[in-house]
Amino acid sequence: MSSLGMTVPVRYVIRPRARRVSLRIDTAKREAVAILPRARDRKQADKLIHDKAGWLEGHLGRMPPPMPFTPGGVVLLRGNEIALVREIGRGVARENDGALIVPCPKAASFSGRTRRGLIALARKELTRQAQCHANALDVEFSALSVRDTNSRWGSCSAAGRLNFSWRLICVPFSVLDYVCAHEVAHLIEHNHGPRFWALVETRITDITTPRRWLRKNSARLFAVGAEK
Numbered sequence: 001m002s003s004l005g006m007t008v009p010v011r012y013v014i015r016p017r018a019r020r021v022s023l024r025i026d027t028a029k030r031e032a033v034a035i036l037p038r039a040r041d042r043k044q045a046d047k048l049i050h051d052k053a054g055w056l057e058g059h060l061g062r063m064p065p066p067m068p069f070t071p072g073g074v075v076l077l078r079g080n081e082i083a084l085v086r087e088i089g090r091g092v093a094r095e096n097d098g099a100l101i102v103p104c105p106k107a108a109s110f111s112g113r114t115r116r117g118l119i120a121l122a123r124k125e126l127t128r129q130a131q132c133h134a135n136a137l138d139v140e141f142s143a144l145s146v147r148d149t150n151s152r153w154g155s156c157s158a159a160g161r162l163n164f165s166w167r168l169i170c171v172p173f174s175v176l177d178y179v180c181a182h183e184v185a186h187l188i189e190h191n192h193g194p195r196f197w198a199l200v201e202t203r204i205t206d207i208t209t210p211r212r213w214l215r216k217n218s219a220r221l222f223a224v225g226a227e228k
């Protein structure tokens with residue numbers, strides 16, 4: 001018997017509400033996932049993994065290559081691939097002449113410092129754009145947070161809290177600006193109805209291009225900082 005199925009790394013998830021064993025690709029975590037209704041379905045899941053090994057390998061193989069945070073590597077910033085440079089020293093990461101300079105006393109902390117630097121840049125830009133749209137729409141948000149979200153680029157809570165993915169610092173400015181306008185518009189319309197979209201369009205003339213960009217590039221955005 002071929003051991004092909006065993007070469008594909010798969011994470012098993014028990015989900016009692018699932019109707020049957022199924023496989024899917026988790027773009028955010030860059031891995032294959034087997035959904036099992038019960039723990040004892042493991043054998044059935046392994047058979048499915050074996051049968052679908054070609055499909056799984058095809059999907060995982062087409063994932064954009066990882067872009068780990070390493071000195072001399074590249075990072076995606078505002079839609080462009082730029083060099084990642086380590087500087088021996090302290091302070092916060094800064095953009096300089098088409099590179100991201102990351103002050104870092106110890107090599108081991110480079111990856112973490114790069115991530116924190118990107119989060120800080122993202123927070124600054126997201127806050128500025130969200131504030132700009134909020135002023136224009138005459139509405140206020142209660143708080144703004146920037147995290148590593150997996151399922152949504154942005155969200156807006158009923159309490160008026162805006163939440164964004166730090167990966168938005170990797171996208172072109174027009175895309176980041178659209179996500180900000182979208183979430184700020186939810187402070188007024190908590191739905192995706194015609195009134196909501198009309199509101200977004202008072203702030204962003206072309207909403208199709210940024211939405212398409214995000215759909216097309218999501219796997220690439222999750223490759224930023226990925227180790228494998």
Ligand SMILES: [Zn+2]
Nearest residue numbers: 182186191192
């Ligand atoms: Zn929305």
